Amino acid sequence: MNNTEIIAELQPIFADILDLPDLRLTAKTTAPEVEGWDSLAHINLVVAIEKHYKVKFALGELQDLKNVGDMADLIIRKLGA
Amino acid sequence: MLSELSVEDLLRKQKRLRRQFLENQNGMRELRIAVLGGVTTAEVVDLLELLLLDAGFRPVFYQSEYNRYFEDAVLEPEKLVEFRPEIVYVHTHWINARNNRLGAAATAAELQEAVAAELARYQEIWNSLHQTVGCNIIQNNFETPPVGLLGNSDCVSDSGRTRFIWELNLAFSNAASKDPKLSIQDLNSLAAMIGHAQWYDWTRWFSYKIPTTPEASLAIARSTAAIIGAIFGKSKKCLVLDLDNTLWGGVIGDVGPARIEIGKETALAEAYTAFQQYCLDLRGRGVLLAVCSKNQEEIAREGFAHPDSVLKLEHFSAFKANWEPKHQNIQAIATELNLGLDSFVFIDDNPAERALVRAQLPMVLTPEVGSDVSLYPAILQATRCLESVRLSKEDLERADAYAANAARASSAAKFADYGAYLDSLQMSAEIDLFSPVYLDRIAQLINKTNQFNLTTRRFTYAEVEEMSKSPDAIPLYGKLTDSFGDNGLISIVIGRRDGVALHLDLWLMSCRVLKREMELAMLEVLVERAGACGIERLIGYYYPTAKNKMVEEHYGQLGFSLESSTGEGSIWSLNIAGYVPRTRHIAILQKAAAANL
Numbered sequence A: 001m002n003n004t005e006i007i008a009e010l011q012p013i014f015a016d017i018l019d020l021p022d023l024r025l026t027a028k029t030t031a032p033e034v035e036g037w038d039s040l041a042h043i044n045l046v047v048a049i050e051k052h053y054k055v056k057f058a059l060g061e062l063q064d065l066k067n068v069g070d071m072a073d074l075i076i077r078k079l080g081a
Numbered sequence B: 001m002l003s004e005l006s007v008e009d010l011l012r013k014q015k016r017l018r019r020q021f022l023e024n025q026n027g028m029r030e031l032r033i034a035v036l037g038g039v040t041t042a043e044v045v046d047l048l049e050l051l052l053l054d055a056g057f058r059p060v061f062y063q064s065e066y067n068r069y070f071e072d073a074v075l076e077p078e079k080l081v082e083f084r085p086e087i088v089y090v091h092t093h094w095i096n097a098r099n100n101r102l103g104a105a106a107t108a109a110e111l112q113e114a115v116a117a118e119l120a121r122y123q124e125i126w127n128s129l130h131q132t133v134g135c136n137i138i139q140n141n142f143e144t145p146p147v148g149l150l151g152n153s154d155c156v157s158d159s160g161r162t163r164f165i166w167e168l169n170l171a172f173s174n175a176a177s178k179d180p181k182l183s184i185q186d187l188n189s190l191a192a193m194i195g196h197a198q199w200y201d202w203t204r205w206f207s208y209k210i211p212t213t214p215e216a217s218l219a220i221a222r223s224t225a226a227i228i229g230a231i232f233g234k235s236k237k238c239l240v241l242d243l244d245n246t247l248w249g250g251v252i253g254d255v256g257p258a259r260i261e262i263g264k265e266t267a268l269a270e271a272y273t274a275f276q277q278y279c280l281d282l283r284g285r286g287v288l289l290a291v292c293s294k295n296q297e298e299i300a301r302e303g304f305a306h307p308d309s310v311l312k313l314e315h316f317s318a319f320k321a322n323w324e325p326k327h328q329n330i331q332a333i334a335t336e337l338n339l340g341l342d343s344f345v346f347i348d349d350n351p352a353e354r355a356l357v358r359a360q361l362p363m364v365l366t367p368e369v370g371s372d373v374s375l376y377p378a379i380l381q382a383t384r385c386l387e388s389v390r391l392s393k394e395d396l397e398r399a400d401a402y403a404a405n406a407a408r409a410s411s412a413a414k415f416a417d418y419g420a421y422l423d424s425l426q427m428s429a430e431i432d433l434f435s436p437v438y439l440d441r442i443a444q445l446i447n448k449t450n451q452f453n454l455t456t457r458r459f460t461y462a463e464v465e466e467m468s469k470s471p472d473a474i475p476l477y478g479k480l481t482d483s484f485g486d487n488g489l490i491s492i493v494i495g496r497r498d499g500v501a502l503h504l505d506l507w508l509m510s511c512r513v514l515k516r517e518m519e520l521a522m523l524e525v526l527v528e529r530a531g532a533c534g535i536e537r538l539i540g541y542y543y544p545t546a547k548n549k550m551v552e553e554h555y556g557q558l559g560f561s562l563e564s565s566t567g568e569g570s571i572w573s574l575n576i577a578g579y580v581p582r583t584r585h586i587a588i589l590q591k592a593a594a595a596n597l
Helices: A003-018 A039-053 A068-080 B007-012 B014-023 B042-054 B069-075 B078-083 B108-132 B151-155 B161-177 B187-194 B202-208 B214-231 B267-284 B297-305 B326-337 B351-360 B373-383 B393-412 B418-424 B436-448 B461-469 B518-532 B591-596
Strands: B029-037 B057-063 B087-091 B136-140 B182-185 B238-241 B288-294 B318-322 B344-347 B427-433 B473-482 B485-498 B501-509 B537-542 B561-566 B569-575 B586-589
Touching (some): A003 A068, A039 B202, B007 B214, B029 B069, B042 B057, B108 B136, B136 B214, B151 B161, B187 B214, B326 B344, B436 B485, B485 B518, B518 B586
Parallel strands (some): B029 B087, B238 B344
Antiparallel strands (some): B561 B569
16 A cells, blocks of 8 residues: 555544544645644544554653644554564 | 444444434433543444444534543543533543653562553543542442463563453552442453454554454443443342253253252252352342242242252242243242342343243343353353442342341231331331431432432432432431341432522432331421521422332321322422421431531
8 A cells, every 4th residue: 555545534534533524635734733633533544544454652752743644654654574 | 232233234234223222202201421432442442332322322422532631631622521521431441541761670679660650540430520620420449451461471460461451450440449330331341351463453553543443342331321320220139040940950840859869969950050150240239130930939948958059048039930921920920029120130041031031021121041050140241231330338248138027027917006016016217317327228228219209319329429418418328237137228318498488399209118207207307497597388399200100199108298299200398387296106316416426
């Protein structure tokens, strides 16, 4: 799967957790510009992504992500590993 | 039903589920809960909120800032006091426990000192909460550390952290057994049930200060919701059991009573015997048992005459073996036992029967028990529907009391005149102001009585305690004894004084003493007490609910006059001056009076 496909899969997950049915994610989307994407929602997002892809992020892996595109790249790396 | 959703679904749909619950919030009771955490509590609280919404509450939360539980409870309780919690949940973790000061060479005395110091710190929290907010406290105990530094001997050595946690947990239990407003949540058993490998998540601890996996957070939330449900009287009261392939193996109508699987002969027979023993043990702690089976009644009864049957006929408070649909039989049992349908759990190995009861009677809990009886006790325990805050004397004697009721009913049939029957019961009632020894039972009765309850107002233990001390309240309890035994504390009336009027905020009675004229005896003492304080008028209120239609005319029957009546209820009044006592069949003892005899 490529970056765009992952983001397309992330969209309904984000929409559910943030309760924003009309949310549109792009690679450039960042937390501050999305309503309700606070640190607590972030914890839920990480749980949902881990469960969806059956991966477990190691300590520190999430620290340097700047936007949704970075998250998608990380998921691709984890799936490939 | 939330119980069928995984933690993944619950967390993912949390916001939407919450919104949907709040949109249909008719009749939901607000519940103010403060969570004081030594860890990040947001995830547990999100899940707990959904579970409580599902249980019919409308919870409102206060959460302390991360790891500010001690400060919020002891040093700066102002915000907490302002929130007016009805429950405070102190959710701390062994990581918060100050056990690290024990060096490797710690002595037995140093260990005891460290335990005492940590206990004292928590007692300071509980005492401060008692004084400032005065509500029920839920305090979890601690899981053992996942890695005992000393390996196996970590639970033996005076310097072992495992040993320290064991000692501290025991000290918590001892403290709670003496404090009716403190409930311990057994986090240690919860972690053991799930397993430390599935419980702890150190990535989340270091990232967010959440020490547990989402699955463990859900287990914690479920257990907390169960304790809160029990405090507010939502636990189930009666287990309705199928017979064939549920209480014994085989179809008794086909194989005959001698050939059912029960006893010690086969593995399967042993498993059915173990489940019967589990049911009998539940009965011993106050859960009623009833039979609901598609069978010919005489044949069904023969199963319990089997010499290896642990359960005997006398253990059942109701027995329905016929060919009627099961949901109708369960309704009949509810009427017979005077219990609401939401007090029942239905256990049946047949998935079609479960589906029928679940569809027809959604308020009855019908767990998916499957068909392997060896799993039934664990499945039933996992629902946490029988949680009890603490056992009262009434719990221990309840099943026998219902049996005595059956004897009373059969003797009533022999009297032509109902009054003669009541006289034959040789009833005597103790009616008096609330006293400390009964507060547990009073709070329990207030929170679970639905049918004979005029206002259905709920009060916590703390509120009941406060009322018992208030100079403006006349809070009465009534106990009734008769020739068949002690019915225990079965009626409560709470009057609130306002000038020369007394407002009856609560009038309730247990249905096991219906039609015994106990309400006349309660009124007699109430009038006497009220008159002695210069009160001239009693004002009674009836607020209809789905369950209390039986008391619609209660005040009218007692001689009150109707003041007004609207869709929301009716208001009644009685002038004390014209009151004539009508108690004819009950001897009334007031403790103060009894003491003078």
